Amino acid sequence: MKNKNSFLLAAILACVVAVSIFFFAGGAKGMSAYQVAVKNGFKGSETEWLNSLKGTNGKDAEPLDYAALYASAKQSGEVSEDTTYLQFLQDYIVKNSTSESSSLALAIQNSIRSSVSIYVKSRSGGSVSGGAGTIFDIDEYGNAKIVTNYHVTYTGYNFNDIYILPYEDNYLTYTYNSGFALINALENMGDHTIKATYIGGSKIHDIAVLEVKNNARLAKLYADQSLDKVTLANSLDEPVAGTTCYAIGNPLGEGMSATQGVVSVPYEQVYVEDVENADSAFMMRAIRVTCAINGGNSGGGLFNYKGELIGVINSRRYTVSNIDQTDVDGFGFAIPLSVTKNIVNKIIAECNGITKTQPTLYTFGINYNIVDCKANYNSSTGKITTTETIKVDSVETNSYAKAAGLKSGDILNSVTVNYKNGTTVTSQINHYYTLSDIMLTISSGDKITVNVTRPSVGNIDSNIVTF
Numbered sequence: 001m002k003n004k005n006s007f008l009l010a011a012i013l014a015c016v017v018a019v020s021i022f023f024f025a026g027g028a029k030g031m032s033a034y035q036v037a038v039k040n041g042f043k044g045s046e047t048e049w050l051n052s053l054k055g056t057n058g059k060d061a062e063p064l065d066y067a068a069l070y071a072s073a074k075q076s077g078e079v080s081e082d083t084t085y086l087q088f089l090q091d092y093i094v095k096n097s098t099s100e101s102s103s104l105a106l107a108i109q110n111s112i113r114s115s116v117s118i119y120v121k122s123r124s125g126g127s128v129s130g131g132a133g134t135i136f137d138i139d140e141y142g143n144a145k146i147v148t149n150y151h152v153t154y155t156g157y158n159f160n161d162i163y164i165l166p167y168e169d170n171y172l173t174y175t176y177n178s179g180f181a182l183i184n185a186l187e188n189m190g191d192h193t194i195k196a197t198y199i200g201g202s203k204i205h206d207i208a209v210l211e212v213k214n215n216a217r218l219a220k221l222y223a224d225q226s227l228d229k230v231t232l233a234n235s236l237d238e239p240v241a242g243t244t245c246y247a248i249g250n251p252l253g254e255g256m257s258a259t260q261g262v263v264s265v266p267y268e269q270v271y272v273e274d275v276e277n278a279d280s281a282f283m284m285r286a287i288r289v290t291c292a293i294n295g296g297n298s299g300g301g302l303f304n305y306k307g308e309l310i311g312v313i314n315s316r317r318y319t320v321s322n323i324d325q326t327d328v329d330g331f332g333f334a335i336p337l338s339v340t341k342n343i344v345n346k347i348i349a350e351c352n353g354i355t356k357t358q359p360t361l362y363t364f365g366i367n368y369n370i371v372d373c374k375a376n377y378n379s380s381t382g383k384i385t386t387t388e389t390i391k392v393d394s395v396e397t398n399s400y401a402k403a404a405g406l407k408s409g410d411i412l413n414s415v416t417v418n419y420k421n422g423t424t425v426t427s428q429i430n431h432y433y434t435l436s437d438i439m440l441t442i443s444s445g446d447k448i449t450v451n452v453t454r455p456s457v458g459n460i461d462s463n464i465v466t467f
Contacts, residue, residue, distance in 0.1 A: 365399020
């Protein structure tokens with residue numbers, strides 16, 4: 001892979017050669033590239049013109065036309081045809097930049113291309129709420145899948161009108177001084193009206209998927225590179241404490257914006273209010289971040305410094321207790337990518353927004369706890385990660401775990417899944433959430449084998465369980 005400087009130089013030289021070939025073929029009386037530059041307004045010597053191609057202090061000329069570099073790279077074979085504009089920016093610009101702040105700014109602006117504001121109008125009560133979403137898939141025909149929070153879309157999905165707004169239409173949010181005025185405008189803006197439909201969601205994971213079909217405006221924005229699908233972080237590279245991150249959302253429904261912070265806790269179990277029943281709550285896994293999170297950020301993406309999605313923002317801590325009502329800063333939460341990706345895949349595969357709106361979720365049927373935890377320092381990366389030892393407390397009656405032969409006291413080592421498509425994956429169970437994450441990938445016909453350490457017996461494999 002060439003670095004940024006060498007690639008830009010190659011692009012510049014290619015342009016010079018192209019100009020020379022054209023004029024040597026009889027165009028403009030055989031003028032040189034420098035003479036052409038002078039004719040078009042450049043003032044200075046030929047040496048000064050050559051230096052201007054390099055920019056100040058020998059750096060690349062600014063501003064760069066990234067879209068032109070991308071097109072040139074594809075044409076020359078520098079990148080493959082299936083490389084997206086988003087991937088090109090990350091590989092050739094972000095990763096090779098000498099300035100962390102400029103890299104982060106570029107990553108943020110690039111992530112905005114895969115983000116949208118969401119506005120929901122309840123047909124039953126007439127209320128309007130705002131949130132955000134991330135484009136998981138989009139094509140040249142204006143078909144898109146958008147991921148957001150379940151609670152952003154909920155009030156009874158059949159009774160909602162849902163609209164999405166790209167970044168370039170942010171001006172509409174301050175042109176209209178109320179949510180109702182904005183919704184009314186969106187409903188009557190012709191090609192600018194982008195209405196989405198609800199495909200399905202999971203309340204206990206707070207993830208929902210919206211769909212837009214054959215939308216001419218989305219197709220144009222995609223062709224113009226104003227929109228693109230998000231790039232997902234490597235699921236094997238989990239965020240660690242101190243990871244630079246930023247959230248993109250629609251705070252207070254006033255348009256798309258970004259807030260920067262760090263991952264303060266890579267994962268923890270938090271209680272989240274049940275959107276369908278305010279008197280109850282459920283526990284879910286989350287990444288804690290210091291980014292400023294406000295109402296309207298829900299459903300927006302949490303990104304690392306390379307512009308890769310690492311989670312979906314869904315909540316924040318706003319009181320210490322029922323007695324102390326003081327606001328808490330830098331205490332936001334995001335649903336991890338591993339959960340998001342698996343739930344989204346199940347929703348897209350199983351739900352159609354009409355006859356089925358909830359994916360089929362399997363539970364193994366055991367209660368377990370962390371009995372030991374070890375911090376591991378990697379001197380080559382400078383990162384500290386943890387591994388946990390998980391022990392079975394109890395096995396539920398008539399459960400898959402019971403059929404597998406698991407018993408109280410078993411230490412979970414690994415799980416092997418033989419998927420019905422022929423793929424086999426073995427994962428080490430080294431975190432509290434590992435098994436539950438794997439269960440999100442299970443469909444009817446898949447088979448599981450769990451390796452455990454049983455006191456007085458040693459390491460054994462469970463019975464094979466078919467779902």
